[in-house]
Amino acid sequence: MKMDEWNIRRRRFLTAAISASAASLLMRTPLNAMSRGNNMRMRNFRQRKFGMFVHWGPYSQASVEASWPIMVKRDDWPITVPEYQDLATTFNPVNFDPDEWLDLARAAGHKYMVFTTKHHDGYCMFDTLYSDYKITKSPYGKDIVKMLSDACAKRDFPLGFYYSPPDMNHPGFRDMSKPTYDSWHGQPERAEWSSYLDYMELQLSELLTRYGTVDTIWFDGLWGMEKYNGQRFIDLIHRLQPATTVNNRIGTEGDYGTPEQFIPQHIPRRGIDLTGTDPKRYESMSQEIPAIEDFMDWEVCMTINDTWAYNVNDHKYKSADELIRSSVEIFSRGGNFLLNIGPRPDGTIQPEFRERMLAMGKWMSINGEAVYDTLYGPVQNQEGYRTTARENHVFVHVLDWPKGKLNVRGWGKKIASVQLLSDKRPLPFVQNDDGIVIDVAGVKPDSAATVIKVSTV
Numbered sequence: 001m002k003m004d005e006w007n008i009r010r011r012r013f014l015t016a017a018i019s020a021s022a023a024s025l026l027m028r029t030p031l032n033a034m035s036r037g038n039n040m041r042m043r044n045f046r047q048r049k050f051g052m053f054v055h056w057g058p059y060s061q062a063s064v065e066a067s068w069p070i071m072v073k074r075d076d077w078p079i080t081v082p083e084y085q086d087l088a089t090t091f092n093p094v095n096f097d098p099d100e101w102l103d104l105a106r107a108a109g110h111k112y113m114v115f116t117t118k119h120h121d122g123y124c125m126f127d128t129l130y131s132d133y134k135i136t137k138s139p140y141g142k143d144i145v146k147m148l149s150d151a152c153a154k155r156d157f158p159l160g161f162y163y164s165p166p167d168m169n170h171p172g173f174r175d176m177s178k179p180t181y182d183s184w185h186g187q188p189e190r191a192e193w194s195s196y197l198d199y200m201e202l203q204l205s206e207l208l209t210r211y212g213t214v215d216t217i218w219f220d221g222l223w224g225m226e227k228y229n230g231q232r233f234i235d236l237i238h239r240l241q242p243a244t245t246v247n248n249r250i251g252t253e254g255d256y257g258t259p260e261q262f263i264p265q266h267i268p269r270r271g272i273d274l275t276g277t278d279p280k281r282y283e284s285m286s287q288e289i290p291a292i293e294d295f296m297d298w299e300v301c302m303t304i305n306d307t308w309a310y311n312v313n314d315h316k317y318k319s320a321d322e323l324i325r326s327s328v329e330i331f332s333r334g335g336n337f338l339l340n341i342g343p344r345p346d347g348t349i350q351p352e353f354r355e356r357m358l359a360m361g362k363w364m365s366i367n368g369e370a371v372y373d374t375l376y377g378p379v380q381n382q383e384g385y386r387t388t389a390r391e392n393h394v395f396v397h398v399l400d401w402p403k404g405k406l407n408v409r410g411w412g413k414k415i416a417s418v419q420l421l422s423d424k425r426p427l428p429f430v431q432n433d434d435g436i437v438i439d440v441a442g443v444k445p446d447s448a449a450t451v452i453k454v455s456t457v
């Protein structure tokens, strides 16, 4: 596409996008939501707690990680760069059914989804005007993001978009006459860099004006994120859809932190850079329970095995109990859990993922009251149990079941009642200066976590 044609299209699209969004903006967003900044935006985030992450694209045909085989050189990659790039010519997910994904998401207890619209390889799973490296040029030919967003809208299921600022396929991002390995961080020093940021603006405008309500934009800037001028895109997002949340992976604080493949040991406070995969960075976190105004919203993203994309050779599946216990650790510190699946090349979801997701859904169907719309509990850093809280209720998630009596440390409130959440039976208890002693004799504990609801006067 010649530059002047590109610029004409760009001007036309941006004009249309801004005017369309002005109309939708007045219809959809109560003005006070805009005035309250991120409070309204984050209310839904905090209520939903548990989301489904989906990494899917042509790479799913090769049982390799998304994008990394063309970014870093590794002798054990089972695919070369040209072979990876050729995957786009054979991608044809004939069994893709968004309603099947949504049925499973709901059965698993998920309350929102985040989908990879463009990963670091630059391949677009939506019908963008600005690249031919896209799903509508594949043998499949249909706009996957449109199909998914239509299905979500029909079922009122919140859908967010993962969008990678790193883009190995754009000449503004890197010098494409050289191997990707030399420049996968991007080359902001080049004169062409500004054309890449313009490309990002155009694509984000497409995603925020053609695919309905966008719950979140989940950027994945990797390293040196300041080169993306993140505030430019946050302002764009909030011009087009003010209620859309934005994560912290484009070089700004954003609305929520994104620890990846690990769970912070304590409740995060505003001001720490909670992102990436290195838990060691957070060893100095305060153990104190923050006041709500100092609390930083956050969401752990995690795989069920070890690969974000579909990988037939990766059998390191976490058990359902491990995943439930991880979710209890996350919810008890006020976090959201974004659990990932990598669908198969034909669009279906492998049985090992389905089994675990349905087991989590069963646990959530019994204990959801202790999860959804809760925040971190008043008792933290205890052996054997965690707490979440809502209003005058504290939910004690017991991980190590005691023999006979359960001792829960006090939090300065008078206890009115104690009940086993699963069957609502009242449990005998004694309150003393140290806390509560609950008689759990005869209770059959859940193999992962058993929840006791403690209500205060």
Ligand code: JFZ
Residues within 6 Å of the ligand: 066, 220, 222, 260, 275, 276, 277, 301, 308
């Ligand atoms: C990134 C992606 O590269 C990955 O494919 C997946 O999409 C995940 C959700 O996000 O993974 C990262 C992000 C940060 C680091 C490493 C991998 N890091 O900071 O080392």
